[in-house]
Amino acid sequence: MQLKDVFVSAPGKAILHGEHAVVHGKVALAVSLNLRTYLHLKGTTIGNVCINLPNIDTFLCWELAELKQLVAYYCGKREEVKRLDAELIRRLREFIGVTNGNLDTCNMAILAFLYIYLSLFGSGELPSLTLTVWSELPTGTGLGSSAAYSVCLAAALLCASGAIPTPLKEGDNTARWCQEDLELINSWAFQGEMIIHGNPSGVDNAVGTWGGMLRFLAGKIIPLSRVPLLRILLTNTRVPRSTKVLVAGVKDKINKFPSIMTPVLDSVDAVSCTCEKVLSEMTCEPITGEHYNILEELIDINQHHLNVMGVGHPSLDILCRVTLTKGLHSKLTGAGGGGCGITLLRPDEERRETVLHCARLCLIWDQLHVRLCWKHPHQTGKVKVHHFVWILFVQIKGF
Numbered sequence: 001m002q003l004k005d006v007f008v009s010a011p012g013k014a015i016l017h018g019e020h021a022v023v024h025g026k027v028a029l030a031v032s033l034n035l036r037t038y039l040h041l042k043g044t045t046i047g048n049v050c051i052n053l054p055n056i057d058t059f060l061c062w063e064l065a066e067l068k069q070l071v072a073y074y075c076g077k078r079e080e081v082k083r084l085d086a087e088l089i090r091r092l093r094e095f096i097g098v099t100n101g102n103l104d105t106c107n108m109a110i111l112a113f114l115y116i117y118l119s120l121f122g123s124g125e126l127p128s129l130t131l132t133v134w135s136e137l138p139t140g141t142g143l144g145s146s147a148a149y150s151v152c153l154a155a156a157l158l159c160a161s162g163a164i165p166t167p168l169k170e171g172d173n174t175a176r177w178c179q180e181d182l183e184l185i186n187s188w189a190f191q192g193e194m195i196i197h198g199n200p201s202g203v204d205n206a207v208g209t210w211g212g213m214l215r216f217l218a219g220k221i222i223p224l225s226r227v228p229l230l231r232i233l234l235t236n237t238r239v240p241r242s243t244k245v246l247v248a249g250v251k252d253k254i255n256k257f258p259s260i261m262t263p264v265l266d267s268v269d270a271v272s273c274t275c276e277k278v279l280s281e282m283t284c285e286p287i288t289g290e291h292y293n294i295l296e297e298l299i300d301i302n303q304h305h306l307n308v309m310g311v312g313h314p315s316l317d318i319l320c321r322v323t324l325t326k327g328l329h330s331k332l333t334g335a336g337g338g339g340c341g342i343t344l345l346r347p348d349e350e351r352r353e354t355v356l357h358c359a360r361l362c363l364i365w366d367q368l369h370v371r372l373c374w375k376h377p378h379q380t381g382k383v384k385v386h387h388f389v390w391i392l393f394v395q396i397k398g399f
């Protein structure tokens with residue numbers, strides 16, 4: 001069987017409030033970014049499976065026959081499973097040469113791909129294909145690159161397997177799936193996240209699948225359609241970190257100090273709920289400075305809580321200090337430990353002025369590369385500025 005070509009893309013995300021707490025059943029508010037991951041699946045007839053992952057310098061091929069051996073224990077058609085198939089994971093780890101729990105960037109990406117591919121096709125004839133995934137998202141910086149990758153894998157492989165239709169009609173540039181198909185994509189993307197993250201809440205793959213802004217609580221996804229336009233500065237500290245390691249660290253801390261950490265998680269939950277309430281008020285009454293004062297205080301409170309959870313980093317402390325000299329409030333976004341921070345901009349903020357000011361200050365502590373992107377609904381331009389961190393503007397809006 002030769003598969004038809006499939007092209008899909010999925011967005012990254014920024015978490016406004018609730019990272020880490022959401023893993024422990026608290027509310028998170030997250031929004032998709034107009035930075036995407038793209039996937040091209042090409043059906044071939046050469047009897048192998050090839051994967052090209054240029055962002056992580058990974059280019060690999062396997063013979064169909066060797067992959068088929070990995071699923072020789074399958075009998076009959078397999079239903080979609082909610083939990084990971086531990087036997088398949090064990091076999092795959094052995095196959096790609098990872099026997100301890102320590103998976104690097106390349107191994108995690110490969111494991112997630114092979115797991116979804118073999119789960120969807122393993123009980124029948126394995127198709128020959130070449131899959132290429134590339135992304136505008138920096139990998140491992142808190143912008144949901146793993147989720148966007150997993151959503152693309154799930155969507156493309158489900159399409160190729162015939163489990164969901166290819167909604168693109170002749171002449172269309174883009175198309176979406178129906179709710180039921182999106183739920184299926186999301187559930188397989190969650191499995192990819194389980195492999196990459198260890199213990200994901202599911203918020204990142206939900207944003208990657210549905211886009212827009214949403215409230216996420218214990219697997220329940222509520223799209224937020226009434227949100228004001230907010231401008232957020234995203235700064236990449238370029239300090240590498242792993243979500244899997246950070247999430248595990250928070251869990252250890254909660255186990256070690258339950259009576260100390262539980263109130264912290266409850267407080268983050270209250271921060272998310274208060275933020276949601278303020279955002280909703282801002283859509284039905286005139287926006288005042290007081291709304292922004294509250295949003296800024298919530299950012300500060302949450303950043304302190306995230307430091308208590310042990311997911312801060314000196315580079316993020318500097319980001320908070322530097323932006324505060326300009327009266328701006330910042331917090332980490334995503335798993336922390338480096339990666340990206342968000343800074344809330346007030347509507348009256350002169351954008352170029354602010355960025356250049358931050359750039360000048362940050363130059364003092366970092367000599368890395370700068371990319372500055374203005375992103376808003378009608379304009380997507382990229383302006384190269386200085387040498388420092390990676391900054392980008394996003395505007396937050398609902399569906």
Ligand SMILES: Nc1ncnc2c1ncn2[C@@H]1O[C@H](COP(=O)(O)OP(=O)(O)OP(=O)(O)O)[C@@H](O)[C@H]1O
Pocket residue numbers: 037053054055056104105106107108109133134135138139140141142143144145146147149196197204241242243244333334335336
């Ligand atoms: N474009 C890509 N190509 C291949 N693998 C990718 C790509 N993007 C992400 N990944 C996989 O995801 C891993 C990074 O996931 P991780 O969860 O640590 O960071 P993140 O998703 O960017 O941040 P966060 O989870 O905090 O939002 C990489 O190590 C790699 O295995």
Ligand SMILES: C[C@@](O)(CCO)CC(=O)[O-]
Pocket residue numbers: 015018019020021022023142144197199200201202203204243247333334335
């Ligand atoms: C740190 C975390 O809360 C967000 C990572 O983007 C992990 C998760 O929710 O799976």
Ligand SMILES: [Mg+2]
Pocket residue numbers: 144145146147197204243
């Ligand atoms: Mg991730």
